[in-house]
Amino acid sequence: MTSIEQYKGCFLGLAMGDAFAAPFEGGPIERLLWRAIGHTSTGERRFTDDTQMAIDLTKSFLHNHRIDQDHLAQQFAQSYRWSRGYGPSTSNLLKRIKKGNCWREINKKKFKGGSFGNGAAMRAPILALCFPQDTQRLLESTIRSAEITHAHPLGIEGAKLIALVTQKALAKSPNETVLKEMLHLCESETFVDKTMYCQSALRQATLEPRTIRIHLGNGIAATDSCVTAIYFALKFRDLDFDIMLGQIIKLGGDTDTIGAMAGAIWGAFNGSATLEPKISKLERGQDIISYAEQLFQHQSL
Numbered sequence: 001m002t003s004i005e006q007y008k009g010c011f012l013g014l015a016m017g018d019a020f021a022a023p024f025e026g027g028p029i030e031r032l033l034w035r036a037i038g039h040t041s042t043g044e045r046r047f048t049d050d051t052q053m054a055i056d057l058t059k060s061f062l063h064n065h066r067i068d069q070d071h072l073a074q075q076f077a078q079s080y081r082w083s084r085g086y087g088p089s090t091s092n093l094l095k096r097i098k099k100g101n102c103w104r105e106i107n108k109k110k111f112k113g114g115s116f117g118n119g120a121a122m123r124a125p126i127l128a129l130c131f132p133q134d135t136q137r138l139l140e141s142t143i144r145s146a147e148i149t150h151a152h153p154l155g156i157e158g159a160k161l162i163a164l165v166t167q168k169a170l171a172k173s174p175n176e177t178v179l180k181e182m183l184h185l186c187e188s189e190t191f192v193d194k195t196m197y198c199q200s201a202l203r204q205a206t207l208e209p210r211t212i213r214i215h216l217g218n219g220i221a222a223t224d225s226c227v228t229a230i231y232f233a234l235k236f237r238d239l240d241f242d243i244m245l246g247q248i249i250k251l252g253g254d255t256d257t258i259g260a261m262a263g264a265i266w267g268a269f270n271g272s273a274t275l276e277p278k279i280s281k282l283e284r285g286q287d288i289i290s291y292a293e294q295l296f297q298h299q300s301l
């Protein structure tokens, strides 16, 4: 039986992985900017687009009891602030929805077939909190959430993998079972290859950052970050959150998003006991706990 602590651990792990690794995302310019705007006026670490979209997804689900794409698109757009560090294509899309454009008419325009960034995957752990038991509903809802901003098949596939692994983490499934189910779900050669690499890497000592960058990736594309995050979460599932995040920070690249996805899965396995003492360092930490509690209570409706 999944516990309230696992729900809180999952949401806090996502927000803390995001906020605590955000200062290390990208190159020198991004890091300099985040140094200037990365704290609240009361000194907490600000979260980025990853957590904001997870909150939006939570609010929309709690309001509709399902994934209503039009409502969710409006929720994303109304929360948009440039200072959360959204990806360029998502940023453009949300600004246009805010001006009254319909998401269905513009979400495939910038890139033919839609974005394959990791923006749909970074909010996907929340869908496992919405649908902790029913895998088919989980995957259908993940597609509906992803389609708004990340209609490209690889953007959707990454999101489905993160949602599935979070659901398996809530059930405390063994790593081998998780990897088998991932392979069953994979549709593209890239995700199959990376999942198989992850499977063999988990049998070895922790890989060097350079090796992970080469074989699994550390970039903003779903194919360069989702399996990377899953590797960290499965490797560190019985170990310390801060040690895992330290390794993700050493990897560089899209640290906030790899931190958010790995953090959420880690928290779904381990619960919130070691994360809650750190909430005073996190922007809106108490709100994050409250959203996790509301999602937990929603299961019994």
Ligand code: F2R
Residues within 6 Å of the ligand: 022, 025, 026, 030, 031, 033, 034, 048, 049, 050, 083, 084, 085, 086, 087, 088, 089, 090, 091, 111, 112, 113, 114, 115, 116, 117, 118, 119, 120, 149, 152, 220, 221, 254, 256, 257
């Ligand atoms: N944007 C950032 N980080 C930079 C700034 C961070 C700094 N802390 C600050 O605040 O200033 N992070 C965010 O972007 C990443 C991806 O998010 P998302 O929503 O997936 O972005 P987007 O724009 O949809 O896609 C990202 C880029 O990928 C390339 N791309 C995507 N689909 C493509 C396609 N079909 N064909 C060609 N290229 C494609 C484009 O370059 C997109 O701009 C997350 O890390 C989030 O945290």
Ligand code: MG
Residues within 6 Å of the ligand: 048, 049, 050, 084, 085, 086, 256, 257
């Ligand atoms: Mg971000």
Ligand code: MG
Residues within 6 Å of the ligand: 183, 184, 185, 186, 187
């Ligand atoms: Mg298959």
Ligand code: MG
Residues within 6 Å of the ligand: 025, 254, 255, 256, 257, 258
């Ligand atoms: Mg990022």
